[in-house]
Structures are given as structure tokens and as C-alpha cells.
Amino acid sequence: MNRFLRSLRRWRRGDILAATAVAAALGLIVTAGIALGPFFAPPPASAGDDGPSAAQHDLAGNPVQLDGPDPVPSASATPEGVGRFTAPSVGLDVPLGAMNVVDGVLQPPGFTSAYWVRNLGVSPDWADAGTVFVVMHSLRGGGVGPGNALIDVDAARARIAVGADISVADVHYRVDRTQVVDKTAIGSEADVWANTAGRLVVVTCLQRSDGLPSTENLVIEARRVT
Numbered sequence: 001m002n003r004f005l006r007s008l009r010r011w012r013r014g015d016i017l018a019a020t021a022v023a024a025a026l027g028l029i030v031t032a033g034i035a036l037g038p039f040f041a042p043p044p045a046s047a048g049d050d051g052p053s054a055a056q057h058d059l060a061g062n063p064v065q066l067d068g069p070d071p072v073p074s075a076s077a078t079p080e081g082v083g084r085f086t087a088p089s090v091g092l093d094v095p096l097g098a099m100n101v102v103d104g105v106l107q108p109p110g111f112t113s114a115y116w117v118r119n120l121g122v123s124p125d126w127a128d129a130g131t132v133f134v135v136m137h138s139l140r141g142g143g144v145g146p147g148n149a150l151i152d153v154d155a156a157r158a159r160i161a162v163g164a165d166i167s168v169a170d171v172h173y174r175v176d177r178t179q180v181v182d183k184t185a186i187g188s189e190a191d192v193w194a195n196t197a198g199r200l201v202v203v204t205c206l207q208r209s210d211g212l213p214s215t216e217n218l219v220i221e222a223r224r225v226t
Helices: 002-007 124-129 146-150
Strands: 038-040 064-066 078-087 092-099 114-117 131-135 165-168 171-182 199-206 216-224
Touching (some): 078 114, 078 146, 146 199, 165 199
Parallel strands (some): 131 199
Antiparallel strands (some): 078 165, 114 131, 171 216, 199 216
16 A cells, blocks of 8 residues: 555546446446545634534545535445455555445445445355446545556556456456546446446546546456456
């Protein structure tokens, strides 16, 4: 993790998915963006801010402020308990929690974990049977979220390379594809949402070098290895 933290300088985060539809096999219609809206900000000057996002911090201990609404309780999100999400080639090793899609929106509540999506694809325990979907925050303004390890902001592409290893709750995968998808188009990308045996899909925001709100998502696809 220290290597990852040292390598980061500036990042920005926006919505993670602006999705309008998912592959029919998943039985889900996504009608709104998967809104990952946080950014690093100094603590608020006024005291007494005890809202859900007030005490949130990133991987470096910086306070994080949400761009949008707070995560909804009905997502039943947990920041850990499923295992670990690791990508050794980029120095990423964070807890793996879980959460649900609610009204077509994914809003992970924390900035130090990756989140398996319970009601998309399959669980890591059933990795051979379908696609495991994982989402995580990346941050702008000097913030350090898990997704920052996976993105190369200056080059506007993935930092993690094809052939790199990823472990999700001790299930091992190898990256075979990365792609940058506009937030307004990702919902119609049926190949992203396909429920395919032995597959992993990781989604985070691709931050911009100018520090403005993200308009694209980074999608990482990997295949299980034995």
C-alpha cells in the first residue's frame, strides 16, 4: 500500500456508471448513474456536521466530501467481511465489502474498500458460474481511493496492465481487457454486463488530469485462473 500511496498525486472522481440498461440475463434495468461522487476536501469550517459522510476518510486519512447525495441505507452496504481485494502489480490491497444496487444506482458508502455487488452476477463463492462485479471509488483533489491505484490519470487509461493478477476473496483472476467507456454509454454496453462463467468486472471512475468531474469509467475485465 505504501508504494501505491507514494505514486499518487492528483485525482478526480465522478459518477461510476451512467447506466440505462443491463444485459437481459441479469434481470435488471439500470435507469440512473451509479453515482460515485466524492472528492478530497479539507474538513468543513463549521462544527456539528454529523451527517453520514462527515466522518469519511480516504486511504491516506484525508477527509472526503461527497459531490452528491449520501449512500442509501437500503443498499445494505458493508465495508468488509467478504475478504480482500488485491492487485499486487499496482500495490492495491483493501477490504472487500458488499452492497446492492438500489433503484438502479450504486453508491459505495466508503472510500477505503472495494464492494462486491450482490444483486449483479454471482458471488465470489460461485465465481465459476458467472461474473463477479466489483465497484470502488476513485478520488480527485489529492484523495486516495482504491480506484486510484487502477487508473493512470495523465495517460487517461488503465494503470493496471493486461496480464496482471487480481484476487477477489481469494479467487484469482488475470486481467485480459481494459476499456474506457463514456458514462452516458456504459449502460448499453451489453458485453460489460454479460454474466459469463469465471469472469470478473471491476468498475471505477477514470479521473481527469484537469481536475474536473469525471466523464468516463474505467472497466477492467479479468478471467479466473486456477
